[in-house]
Amino acid sequence: MAQTHEWMFYEVMWRGWAGRDRIPYPVPWWAQQAFRRWSDDFDSGTYDSKEAALASNALYRYWHMVGVKDHRQESLIGQAGEIEPVYDKYCLSFFLHDPATGALRLPQLPDAGRVEQRMEAPHLPVVLTAFRTPEDVEFVQRTFATTVGPGGRDLVVTRVTVGSPTGQVREGLLCAAVLPAGPSGFQRHDRNGRHITDRRLTFLRYLPDEQRVETNAGWGPVFDIPPEQYGVHGNTEFSFDPDAYLADSPFHDLVVGGKLNGAPEAQDQVAGLCSAVFAWPFRVVDDAVFEIDVRLPVDVFGGPADLAELRGTPSAELEAANRDFWTAKLLGQGLQPVLPRPVAHLTDLFRQARSQLLILSDHGEIHPGPTVYDSFWIRDSSVEATACSLVGDSALAERQLGTHYPLRFNRGTGRIGPCAEYGFYGGPHEKDDREWDSNGQALWAIGRHDRTSGPRSAFGARLYVPYVRDAARWLRDNRDQYGLLHSGWSAEHLGERDKPHYWDDLWALAGLYEAARLAERIGAPEVGELWGVFDDVKRATGDSIRWVLAEQRRRGAWETYIPTGPADVGRLDSTMIGTAAYFHPLRLHMGSKLGDDIDRAARCTLDTMYAHFVTGGFRHEAAWNAYGPYLTMQLAHAYLLAGDPARMDALLGWTVAAGFPTVAGRAPALGAWNEQHAFPVASDFREVPYNRWYMGDIPHGWAAAEYLLLLRDILFFEADEDRDPHLYIAPGVRPHWVPAGEGIAVDAAPTLFGAPFGYRLAHDPAGRTVTVDVTQAPEGVRFVYPCRFGEVRSAAADGQELAVTGQDVRVPAGTRRFSVTYA
Template sequence: MAQTHEWMFYEVMWRSWAGRAQVPYPVPWWAQQAFRRWSDDFDAGTYDSKEAAFASNALYRYWNMVGVKDHRQESLIGQAGEIEPVYDKYCLSFFLYDPATGALRLPQLPDTGSVEQRMEAPHLPVVLTTFRTPEDVEFVQRTFATPVGPRRRDLVVTRVTVGSPTGQPREGLLCAALMPAGPSGFQRHDRNGRQITDRRLTYLRHLPDEQRVETNSGWGPVFDTAPDQYGVYGNPDFSLDPDSYVAHSPFHDLVTGGKLNGAVEAQDQVAGSCSAVFGWPFRVAEDEVFEIDVRLPVDLFSGPADLAELRATPAAELESANRDFWTAKLLGQGLQPQLPRTVGHLTGLFRQARSQLLILSDRGEIHPGPTVYDSFWIRDSSVEATACSLVGDSALAETQLGTHYPLKFNLGGGHIGPCAGYGFYGGPHEKDDHEWDSNGQALWAIGRFDRTSGTAAPFGAKLYVPYVRDAARWIRDNRDGYGLLHQGWSAEHLGERDKRHFWDDFWALAGLYEAARLAERIGAPEVPELWGAFDDLKRATGDAIRWVLGEQRSRGAWETYIPTGPDDVGRLDSTLIGAAAYFHPLRLHMGSKLGDDVDRAARFTLDTMYAHFVTGGYRHEAAWNAYGPYLTLQLAHAHLLAGDPARMDELLGWVVGAGFPETAGRPAALGAWNEQHAFPIASDFTEVPYRHWYMGDMPHGWAAAEYLLLIRDILFFEADEDHDPHVYIAPGVRPHWVPAGERVAVDAAPTLFGEPFGYRLTHDPVARTVTVDITQAPERVRFVYPCRFGAVRSAAADGRQLAVTGNDVQIPAGAWQFTVSYD
């Protein structure tokens, strides 16, 4: 049964949306999508009523984000410019009012004006929202997050300018609305009371002398310019009638009476739906603009001294400092991919994904999302930290792996399900859901970072005992009677929690491999022991996969595929995606670590997945009933490493489009990815599944990390680091990416060899020649150039002819230039 505030919120939203012709109301974008194709088939396993599911915004979790690097709290930006500081109890948005006609123009409503939204630049986490009314009045809202004052506390600044695009004189009222619900929803919780995000606004007070607002017990917006008009609204009569909320609102008062109530304080102990509107009169013409600045405290501020500190720096200086920081960080530091103009947008998204990971870092912990996933997972963070280290944000990766991973290492006794507690990497997530992949992921990430850091920074040696050795022993000692990891729920996209999943075994193998190699590099005495653990798990995993494949053949299966685990023989559904990890990120195919037959089966599994579950992106109907953007990136990366760059390119193209979805001509997001991309949004509502679907957080840190890793490996990737170290140059660069006169380049890129790498590639389509200049290279590392332009005719390195056998041109270590001619 719905709680009172959930029921009231649903009714007020629906009645406001249905009656918008009489009194416009700022119904959030996500609520409009729910009303566009309403279904009573909510997720009854999570929510106890349709109103609870609606108030939680369970279906359309799309928004944009601003934040400060390494600070705890992010702020969401809605499709109409709404600002929601994640852990505060309000949302702030802007609109226009014409006192002469009584017209309200709200950017949330398509019929009151046009909205355009974009990032100021790919490397700048600044959201620009432009709203233009039919009367040719326009406001532009620039929103960013920045530290302020000597204590560098977090603040969101939004700067709003009103102008006349045609130059004709225009006047009216610029208004700011303060509401409880924002882009993320109203109140999110499940049946057990977990995952609570309570945005009820039960008390609201405007302090005119201080030009600020109090929301519940916290600070709300602070105005640089005092509003000329204001009104604060609540439910003083404790009414249980939803119509009283519709009628007793600032929007109703403006439409029917032309003014606000002038109150400075209100309560609503029924539905937690207090609201307020503040207004500034403007008159503009030609080159004139009217401007206000509003500051939203994100960190804790309290008292007159804090208010003075919050206001001390002019907004223009804060905006300039924010621009300078991100420009220096993302354009001046780290990996700088240089791609031709035809695919220059990939570089822009690369920088945007970097900024998202840096913003999602909370003092060195990278969290996979700003709201429901604002927490630390070993699984997600292992990929995120590795991506950061390989694109140049090594300090963040070192803090996460060197400081926060040891804090998640269990040193006590006892048991977690069927496994020992000591030596297990994990906090509440990993323990409660039996996420047995976490030890392999921690070992893999630590080992990869140790390689990238190089011998001058003995990172792995500092963690070896107990955090590497004993974590590897935990994998050795905590397996079932068949030698596999126990049943669990390492990731919900794999299937049920009462099953075993090869995903866990793949990660454990990769982790044991890295642990053994690390032991070799530092000369530890446990090298034979660790290789023994690796070989034993390799045998058990290989035997289980061969048994499954044999069973499927005996049942008449004509397609070869590795299902999610040994308990799912014959299960041909989208949980197959777990097998993509065999290639990426684990690279178990390099050296056929599980044998040539398993390697072939894994390659066939990629084909099976592509044939059955790819329609643009990867459709994960078995678990989510939605597209999986980061799963699509994993599959694209697997195809790249398996030698199929054409499929990689197709999947990458879909993912890029998924970062800029639109519905009814309005953008839903600006280059960020969800954990799940809803079928209705992906298709502009041409496909609306009957049964409910699942929506996670956005932007998704794991997805951002996958994108960084894919673009980096498209440009180059390492192979056989321990025996015959070599680098594949431009393995994913497609022929149509490089027209004449353009180039592909990488400078000072971190590598798993602990030394930087760089090159320049140019293409002469007339002479049918590719030229590559090596600008930096690790010692004793050779190169492979897999030519994608045509059949290789000849090749030369530093003026010497090279033997040509196929399209993978082998270039010796120490070469500084090579040319390849093709037919």
């Protein structure tokens, strides 16, 4: 049964949307999508009513994000420019009003005018929202997050300018609304009793002397210029009639009476739907603009001294400092890919994904998302930290792995289900859901970062005892009777939690491999012991997979595929995506670590998945009933490493487009991915599944990390680090990417060899020649150039002819320039 405030919110949103032709009401984009194709069916396993499901915004979790590197709280930006500081109890939105005609132009409504949104620049997390009305009045809103004061407390600044695009005289009111519902929803209240998002506004007050809004017990927006009018509304009559909220509202006052009620304070103890509007008159002509700045405190501020600090620095200085920080960080530090014109957007998206991971870092912990995923997972963070390590954000990777991983290493003597507590990596998520993949992931990430950091950092040596050795021993001692990891729910995309999944065992193998190699590098006495554990898990995993493959053949299956686990023989559905990890990120195919036969079966599994579950992107209907952006990138990366760059390119193209969807002319995302990409949004509502689905956060940190790793490995990747170290140069670069006169460059790229790498690639289509200048390279590492432009005719390295055998041109270590001629 719906709670009162959930029912009231549902009714107010629906009635506001249905009656928008009479009295416009700012119904958020996500609610509009739910009403666009409404279904009374909802996820009854999670919510106890359709009203609770709507209030939680379970289906359309799309928004933009701004934030400060390494600070806890991010702020979301809606499709009409609404600003929602995640853990505060309000949302701020702007609109226009013409008192002469009574016209109310709310950018949330599709017929109110044209809305365009973009990031100010790929390396700047600044959201620009432009709204132009049919009367040719336009406001442009620039929103960014930054810090203020000696303590570096963070805030959001939004700068709004009103102008006349045609140059004619235009006048009216610029209005700011403070409302409870934001881009993420109204309240998440599920059957587990979690109230993750509760944006009810039960008390709202404006303090004119301070030009400041109070929301419940916290601070709301602070205006640099005092509004000429204001009006605050609540539910003083304790009415249970939803229409009362629509009739007693600032939007009704403006349309019907042309002005606001002037009340400074209101309460609503029924539904928490207090609202307020603040208005500034403007008159603009020619190039003149009217401008206001609003500051939203994100950190904790309180008292006159904090208010003075919050307002002490001019907005222009804050904006300049924000621009300087991100420019220096993303354009001056770390891996700098340079791509030709046809694919220059891939570089832009690379920088944007870097900024997202840095913003999602909370004091060194990278969280997968800003709201429901705003906590720390070993699984997600292992990929995220590795991505940061390999693109140049090594300080963040080191803090995450070196500080926060030890804090998740359990030292107790109890039990976690069938397993020992001591030596297990995990907090509440891993323990409660039996996420047995986490030890393998922690060992893998620590080992990879130790390689990248180089021997002088001694990173792995500092963690070896107990965080590597004893975590490996946990994998030795906590497996089932078949030698596999126990049943659990390591990742929800794998299937049921009451079954074992090969995903866990593949991660265990990769982690044990890195642990044993780390032990070798530092001369630890347990080298033989760790290789023994690796061999035992290898044997058990290989035997189980071979049994499954044989059993499927016995049953008559004509396609070869490795299902999600040994309890799923014959299960040909999208949960088999876990096998993509065999190639990426685990690289178990290098050296055929499980044997040539399983290597071939894993390659066949990729093709089986592509044939059944790819329509542009990877469709994960078995668990999510949605596209999987990061799963699509995992599959693309697997194809890159398996030597099929054409399919990699096709999957990459879908992924990039999925980061910039369009729905009825609006941009739900601006270069970011959710965990799940809803079929309706992906198809502009041409496809609306009957079955319910669920959406994770956006930007999704794991997805951002997957993109960084994919683009990096398209440009180069390492192979056989421990026996015959070599680098593949431009293995994923497609012929149509590099027109005449343009080239590819990589600068200051960290590598698993502990030294940077860089190169310049130039393409001469007329001469059918590719020339590569190696500008930086680890010592003793040879190169392989897999030519994608045509059949290789000849090759030379530093003026010396090279033997040509197939498409992979093998170039000696120490080469500074080589060229390849193709047919």
